[in-house]
Amino acid sequence: MSPTALNANQCLETWHTAIQAALEVSLGRAQGNTRLQSAMRHAVLNGGKRMRPLLSLATAHALGHDALTAMQPALAVELVHAYSLVHDDLPAMDDDDLRRGQPTVHIAFDEATAILAGDALQTLAFEVLSAAPHAADTRIEMVRLLASASGIAGMCGGQMMDLEGTGQAQAHTVQGLETLHAMKTGALIRAAVLMGALSANASSAQIAMLTAFADQLGLAFQIKDDILDIESDSVTLGKTAGKDVEQGKTTYPALIGMQASKARLGALENEMHALLRAFGEAADPLRLLVARVVERTH
Incomplete structure (x- = not known):
């Protein structure tokens, strides 16, 4: 590993530790029913x-700012992500028993508790974001970004499209599938990057480049997910492998084949690295995150 890569890895490890500690604090402040608290902690702190x-954090760093200035929006986006997984795993949705190698929330507790835990995590996300140490107009824009990424024009809308296509493996064209995943997966990834950029007072030109980068990363993430669903196993994934094929969902390998899916993933990786050149060595943690998405095994 090169010194630059080592430094980037050290940055990510340090930030990961800080994120874990901050999530603990945020969840500790969420006072109320003990069973509901336990379900929320299970959803958020059980790996990931x-x-x-x-x-x-890496986006703020790439723009020359202290990465931790983006901690509040970082926590908010992770809490929204955690809530979405709790609801995604429910019997009415993907009906999964495993998440991160552990029982899903509705299995560890019950369905009603899982629904409420997801609801409570979503509202906690916006409570945390509203307390971010940024100017009021910046906080409002962050709230708008995260809400839009989470709702009908983003994650929820994409999930609905996914549900409507279940059982019809060829329900979408490639363009339609990319639209679905830009909403279901990519919107939250874009919000994470752009909130980091807002934390660092990014220029409009920087926002444009980072938006393109985030959109490509979201697509790469989903293509890799589709590949792993076929090539990996449940133990390695920490969730049920082969679920998409079993449910007849449209995936990139199903539409264009495995070889073409891997080629598309490689092309996206090259495009992302080209966009990050403008940010110099400060973007090395972002480059390492790209590698982690493209090369991951789970």
């Missing part, structure tokens, strides 16, 4: 790569 909050 923390890619989205790391993206927020």
Whole structure:
């Protein structure tokens, strides 16, 4: 590993530790029913790569700012992500028993508790974000970004499209599938990057480049997910492998084949690195996150 890569890895490890500690604090402040608190903690603190909050911090760093200035929006996006997984795993949705190698919230507790835990995590996210140490107009724009990424024009809308296509493996064209995943997966990744950029007072030109980068990363993440669903196993993934094929969902390998899916992933990786050149060595943690997405095994 080169010194630059080593430094980037050290940055990500340090930030990961800081994120974990800050999530503990945020969840500790969420006072109320003990069972609901336990379900929320199970959803958030039971492992996880923390890619989205790391993206927020790494983006602020790439723009020459202290990464931790983006901590509040980083926590908010992770709490929204955690809530979405709790609801995504429910019997009415993907009906999964495993998440990060552990029982999903509705299995560890019950369905009603899982629904409420997801609801409470979503509202906690916006409570945390509203307390971010930024100017009021910046906080409002962050709230708008995260809300839009989470709602009908983003994650929820994409999930609805996914549900409507279940059982019809060829329900979408490639363009339609990319639209679905830009909403279901990519919107939250874009929000993580852009909130990090707002934390660092990014220029409009920087915002434009980072938006393109984030959109490519979201697509790369989903293509890799589709590949792993076929090539990996449940133990390695920490969730049920082969679920997309079993449910008849449209995936990139199903539409264009495995070889073309891997080629598309490689092309996206090259495009992301080209966009990050403008930010110099300060973007090395972002480059390492790209590698983690493209090369991950789970």
